[in-house]
Amino acid sequence: METALRATGTEPRSSRHGTAVELVDVHKWYGEFHVLKNINLSVAEGEKIVICGPSGSGKSTLIRCINRLEEHQKGRIVVQGTELTSDLRNIDKIRADVGMVFQSFNLFPHLTVLDNLCLAPTWVKKMPRAEAEKTAMHYLTRVRIPEQALKYPGQLSGGQQQRVAIARSLCMTPRIMLFDEPTSALDPEMIKEVLDVMIELAQSGMTMLCVTHEMGFARSVADRIIFMDRGEIVEQGPPSTFFNNPREERTRTFLSQILNH
Amino acid sequence: MALADETRVPGAPRNSALDWLYRREGRQIIGQVLIVIILGAFLWMVVSNTIYNLQKQNIASGFGFWDNTAGFDISQTLIPYSATSSYGHAFWVGLLNTLLVSVIGIVFATIVGFSVGIARLSNNWLVARLATVYVEVARNVPLLLQLFVWYFAVLKNLPGPRDSIQLPGGSVLNVRGLSLPAPVPQSGAGMVLVAAIVGMVAMIALNVWATRRQRETGQPFGRLLPSLALLLGLPILAAALMGFPFTFDYPVLRGFNFQGGIVVLPEFIALLLGLVFYTGAFIAEIVRSGIQGVSRGQKEAARALGLTSGQMLKLVVIPQAMRIIIPPLTSNYLNLTKNSSLGVAIAYPDLVSVFSGTVLNQTGQAIEVISVTMLVYLTLSLSTSAFMNWFNSRMKLVER
Ligand SMILES: Nc1ncnc2c1ncn2[C@@H]1O[C@H](COP(=O)(O)OP(=O)(O)OP(=O)(O)O)[C@@H](O)[C@H]1O
Numbered sequence: 001m002e003t004a005l006r007a008t009g010t011e012p013r014s015s016r017h018g019t020a021v022e023l024v025d026v027h028k029w030y031g032e033f034h035v036l037k038n039i040n041l042s043v044a045e046g047e048k049i050v051i052c053g054p055s056g057s058g059k060s061t062l063i064r065c066i067n068r069l070e071e072h073q074k075g076r077i078v079v080q081g082t083e084l085t086s087d088l089r090n091i092d093k094i095r096a097d098v099g100m101v102f103q104s105f106n107l108f109p110h111l112t113v114l115d116n117l118c119l120a121p122t123w124v125k126k127m128p129r130a131e132a133e134k135t136a137m138h139y140l141t142r143v144r145i146p147e148q149a150l151k152y153p154g155q156l157s158g159g160q161q162q163r164v165a166i167a168r169s170l171c172m173t174p175r176i177m178l179f180d181e182p183t184s185a186l187d188p189e190m191i192k193e194v195l196d197v198m199i200e201l202a203q204s205g206m207t208m209l210c211v212t213h214e215m216g217f218a219r220s221v222a223d224r225i226i227f228m229d230r231g232e233i234v235e236q237g238p239p240s241t242f243f244n245n246p247r248e249e250r251t252r253t254f255l256s257q258i259l260n261h
Numbered sequence: 262m263a264l265a266d267e268t269r270v271p272g273a274p275r276n277s278a279l280d281w282l283y284r285r286e287g288r289q290i291i292g293q294v295l296i297v298i299i300l301g302a303f304l305w306m307v308v309s310n311t312i313y314n315l316q317k318q319n320i321a322s323g324f325g326f327w328d329n330t331a332g333f334d335i336s337q338t339l340i341p342y343s344a345t346s347s348y349g350h351a352f353w354v355g356l357l358n359t360l361l362v363s364v365i366g367i368v369f370a371t372i373v374g375f376s377v378g379i380a381r382l383s384n385n386w387l388v389a390r391l392a393t394v395y396v397e398v399a400r401n402v403p404l405l406l407q408l409f410v411w412y413f414a415v416l417k418n419l420p421g422p423r424d425s426i427q428l429p430g431g432s433v434l435n436v437r438g439l440s441l442p443a444p445v446p447q448s449g450a451g452m453v454l455v456a457a458i459v460g461m462v463a464m465i466a467l468n469v470w471a472t473r474r475q476r477e478t479g480q481p482f483g484r485l486l487p488s489l490a491l492l493l494g495l496p497i498l499a500a501a502l503m504g505f506p507f508t509f510d511y512p513v514l515r516g517f518n519f520q521g522g523i524v525v526l527p528e529f530i531a532l533l534l535g536l537v538f539y540t541g542a543f544i545a546e547i548v549r550s551g552i553q554g555v556s557r558g559q560k561e562a563a564r565a566l567g568l569t570s571g572q573m574l575k576l577v578v579i580p581q582a583m584r585i586i587i588p589p590l591t592s593n594y595l596n597l598t599k600n601s602s603l604g605v606a607i608a609y610p611d612l613v614s615v616f617s618g619t620v621l622n623q624t625g626q627a628i629e630v631i632s633v634t635m636l637v638y639l640t641l642s643l644s645t646s647a648f649m650n651w652f653n654s655r656m657k658l659v660e661r
């Protein structure tokens with residue numbers, strides 16, 4: 001299993017060097033509403049970050065700023081050495097390095113699974129179709145649904161769709177993966193199949209930022225957990241201290257709510 | 262059996278022949294039979310009454326008139342026609358005029374509609390605003406009034422033939438319409454035609470090949486220039502080799518009017534402009550709502566994968582928007598075709614004007630003429646619908 005999982009070009013890193021994502025004093029407003037306040041965050045290459053916090057605390061907004069689905073108004077965001085500015089070339093460069101998986105899968109319903117996976121490689125990377133199909137089948141095998149390649153998204157279960165969505169991002173061989181609550185639209189029996197794929201991806205050395213409330217996943221995979229509330233990073237730390245010795249009152253309240261339900 | 266009997270509602274009729282009256286299916290059948298009877302009776306009354314009246318006025322029935330001499334002129338004829346031609350011939354002239362303005366109108370209304378619909382969603386404030394103003398004006402002014410504006414206010418106010426507006430290439434525009442130079446083939450022109458056909462076939466082959474090459478190697482092939490070279494360059498080259506075997510019949514001023522060339526009537530231009538301007542606005546709204554109907558998540562997924570906005574529109578948004586767009590688009594195509602009959606108000610010789618107008622007036626055979634006209638519009642509508650349904654079924658999403 002282990003060897004089959006390794007993405008081409010993403011060898012597991014034992015030692016971490018280099019910074020994958022750097023946010024310095026980032027602020028964002030929706031009109032009057034101050035949604036991100038003074039965010040400082042540095043993510044090392046190969047690091048796995050889990051972001052949690054109450055609804056509306058700005059978790060989605062934060063990770064969507066990293067690939068410019070949202071624009072920040074103040075501060076600096078640097079991804080793999082490229083700063084996010086309004087320069088379209090920088091944005092394209094960063095999007096090529098950053099993959100994203102959404103809560104609602106967002107597969108293209110008019111294309112087969114295979115075409116979903118081949119679309120960006122052929123049009124953005126100008127990859128020959130045959131090579132794109134080969135890559136696609138490689139990643140479909142990694143997420144364990146190669147037999148679904150010719151079906152349409154509407155014919156798959158939620159868990160299968162989310163795994164296709166992960167494979168679709170991986171086809172662009174990103175160096176960083178963003179996950180926005182990838183399992184919250186899924187039935188309980190499908191959550192595990194998606195988490196298993198994410199765990200394997202983590203083991204392959206991918207830099208990952210996941211917004212999720214799956215605390216079991218956070219405990220076993222995360223290097224660092226970030227707790228957000230009202231647009232701020234309230235507390236962060238490795239899973240052991242985060243779960244066992246939270247410093248802040250707000251963190252404790254949140255943890256008691258989420259772990260006891 | 263005994264059980265079934267016991268579950269009966271007390272007091273319900275026991276006669277099993279009448280039982281079905283109390284069931285849903287029975288009621289539905291009775292309702293439908295009644296509707297058919299009433300409709301049939303109404304139609305019979307109308308038709309028999311009309312036939313009776315026509316007979317009283319000594320008007321013939323049947324299609325005997327079809328081959329009689331029409332005795333009137335038509336201003337725009339796509340097939341040879343003169344006053345000595347038959348009524349049947351006049352019918353075909355009118356039908357072709359309707360088809361001409363409808364087909365050209367549908368093509369241009371689609372182009373205008375898609376461009377304006379996309380422009381309305383543009384981030385460019387001015388572009389979006391202009392598109393909105395156009396849509397609101399064109400949708401909210403009655404088509405008939407728009408036809409009057411184009412015809413009487415714009416085209417009929419053009420200068421007379423003596424002060425014609427000279428357009429590039431020897432065309433002239435005046436109150437009598439647009440006169441274009443007509444090419445007259447000389448010996449050797451056949452070669453140019455052959456070259457043009459070869460060029461077109463080669464262009465299609467080139468595009469098929471380029472699509473396949475892009476699939477195989479990923480390298481896009483700049484196809485615009487080579488396509489143009491094949492499509493235009495080849496016939497031009499052939500023409501040069503044959504020593505330009507064409508003369509042009511230029512419109513020239515003789516006396517009070519221009520003679521020669523191809524004349525596009527102001528009635529045709531006005532009707533075409535009106536139909537395109539009006540229907541284009543409706544299509545723009547359909548396109549806009551179709552594009553907006555594609556979920557935000559689809560666009561975000563496309564952007565996150567690194568597609569440019571053009572690629573996003575072409576590969577993700579439009580294909581999905583099409584399934585929302587096609588059904589109302591179909592009804593707008595039908596509307597345009599039917600609305601072309603308003604051309605009668607500005608004397609465009611379409612089917613209604615020529616056949617249901619002049620022919621009906623001269624023969625008095627209302628039932629035959631109106632039935633034929635209705636049948637034509639019905640056929641046009643049904644074939645358009647059939648084509649669009651076929652197109653729609655190809656666009657449908659596969660669901661579980
Ligand atoms: N486009 C927008 N315009 C205005 N306000 C917005 C917009 N998007 C989000 N918000 C607001 O910003 C805040 C943060 O939203 P965000 O989606 O980042 O929260 P979240 O932490 O991801 O919450 P959840 O757990 O519910 O997904 C919320 O209060 C939300 O109402």
Ligand SMILES: [Mg+2]
Nearest residue numbers: 059060061180
């Ligand atoms: Mg969220």
